[in-house]
Amino acid sequence: MCGIVGYIGPQQAAGLLTEGLARLEHRGYDSAGVAVLGSRLQVVKKAGRVRDLVDALPKRFAGKVGIGHTRWATHGPANDTNAHPHVSADGKVAVVHNGIVDNAASLRERLTEAGVELVSDTDTEVFAHLIGLSTADNLEAKVVDALSQVEGTWGLAVVHADFPDRMVVARNGSPLIVGVGDGEMYVASDLAAVVRHTTTVAHLDDGELATVTATGFTTFRQDLTTTTTTAREVDVDPSAYEYGELADEPRMFTEILEQPSSVERALRGRLDERFGTAHLGGLNLDPRELRAIRRVKILGCGSAYYVGQMGAGLIEELARIPADAEAASEFRYRNPIIEPDTLYVAVSQSGETIDTLLAVQEIRRKGGRVLGVVNVVGSAIARAVDGGIYLHAGPEIAVASTKALTNMYVAFSLLALQLGRVRDLSIADGKRLISGLQALPTQIEEILKSESHLEEVAARLAEAESMFFVGRVRGYPVAREGAQKLKEISYRHAEAYQTSELKHGPLALISESVPTVAIVPQDELTDRNVAALHEISARRGPLVVVTHPEVDLGELDALRVDVPKNEVELDPILLTIPLQLIAFHAAKALGHDVDKPRNLAKSVTVE
DSSP states (O other): EEEEEEEESSOOOHHHHHHHHTTTTOOOEEEEEEESSSEEEEEEESSSHHHHHHHHSSSOOOOEEEEEEEEEEEOSSSTTTTTOOOOOOOEEEEEEEEBBBHHHHHHHHHHHHHTTTSSOOOOOOHHHHHHOOOOOHHHHHHHHHHHHHHOOOEEEEEEEETTTEEEEEEEEEEEEEEEEEESSSEESSSGGTTTTOOOOEEEEOOTEEEETTTTTEEEEEOOOOOOOOOEEEEOOOOGSSSGGGGTTTOOOHHHHTTTHHHHHHHHTTTTTTTTTOOOOOGOOOHHHHHHHHHOOEEEESSSHHHHHHHHHHHHHHHOOOOOOEEEEHGGGGGGOOOTEEEEEEEEEESSSSSSHHHHHHHHHHHOOOEEEEESTOOOHHHHHEEEEOOOOOOOOSSSSOOHHHHHHHHHHHHHHHHHHHHTTHHHHHHHHHHHHHHHHHHHHHHHHTHHHHHHHHHHHHTTSEEEEEEEEETHHHHHHHHHHHHHHHHHHHHHEEEGEEEEGTTGGGGTTTTTEEEOOSTTTHHHHHHHHHHHHHTTTTOEEEEOOTTOOTOOOEEEEEEOOOOOTTTTHHHHHHHHHHHHHHHHHTOOOOOSOTTTTTOOOOOO
């Protein structure tokens, strides 16, 4: 991984490729490179940022066919040699690749025995040599020949000097789209790379390949039988991928500020005030089928997993159905029992998270019903599930998820409301929750107005090398998400615990240099939460308390962050918002690149 872009048409390719790569920077990467096919195949690649690659391009770099890549290291360190594209020994084949070759070690050994000199540490290089050594008559067959020897996952783009009128691309477990222009064609791993030029795209399925020329594309399988994949117009506003008025601000900050409007979009047309329920037509489940559900299992990774925990608690509260969340990355490895009356829900902003996609495939293979909660129309998970809920958060570019996460919770609120109303949730409670949902945008705006105070809190926390986040029941997944945000962009160690578990071990680490961020909503556990804060304070642990104005902290010496009170079931998402700003300002105070945290990627398409 991490980003692929390709072009074939009447224009010079180099500028279009580097522009596309710049639009994929949000995915996280450590090097970049391009290959251009003109009178000969030329390759330039560079460790560092796309701007470093642009500076390294020679003045003569002509060609109207090309591929480019931003790499996130999986095999070998980040350096010029390991950067993509990789080239065959005869210099005729260039390859870019997202994914992992599982049998790379044995293939590298076989190639070495055959006299091929391997120049990089990567798994991807084997593709270039296997294609270059193939004796097949055409590029399509050469690529298929290579793929037949490879085990693993790939989003692959190939150009060959002997076939200058085309490129061949392939997908297996890693996203790839073909964009249709006017007399020109594009290839990308993410719509962001090509959205300025076309919004008419074809999504390749796993196991599918495509031949792309300047005038069109054809799709086929590895046995060379043709398929019928077609391009469709994607309903997306290209300007949504631009920075707009806040161009000088980190994208994470602009996405935090967009949350009031993104929540409004998520709610639009989905609330039935008359009957106190939600309408989610995309579930493809009628009331009888909804009532037949006996359990809900939510699967996600990272922040999606934590918001899944919030959603599971909400579903149990409102619908009185047993519900839990599990890390999708572990799910299929324990040979899970798939129950016919369990509703499985896969959560992923990109809809391409490989661990979550593999969990979906495991559920479907065993006959289970699975819904998707995703932000990207046409993504792999969206196409693999039985139904789902689109988040309507708009493009999320920063690696650290904010507005998409908020909309995930809104989606779970709607799902819980609909499940509850077909059971025993009263119409009065349904209307109460609808009023709470409608109040969210205004309340989020109110939290955002307290940014200056949150910046002061963040500056204090940034001084600490390590800290705790704690919460109970509804507050625990909020604490987990708060710790996640802080550590992924500020690089400070942050660990989340249930407040009740502090005295069972972690309390030993409390000291003047280890602050605690406590989630203390006004609910049935407020008194117990405040009592735990006194235990921390008695051990001189600095405190930051995210709470409601009605909560009395007494004489506690603590930095207080007040959040507007909503219905108790909806409080978790409002308690999460200030933690986003705290993480943002802590990272900024430490001088970090907030949008591109080290070692992380936006769309994780390798296991």
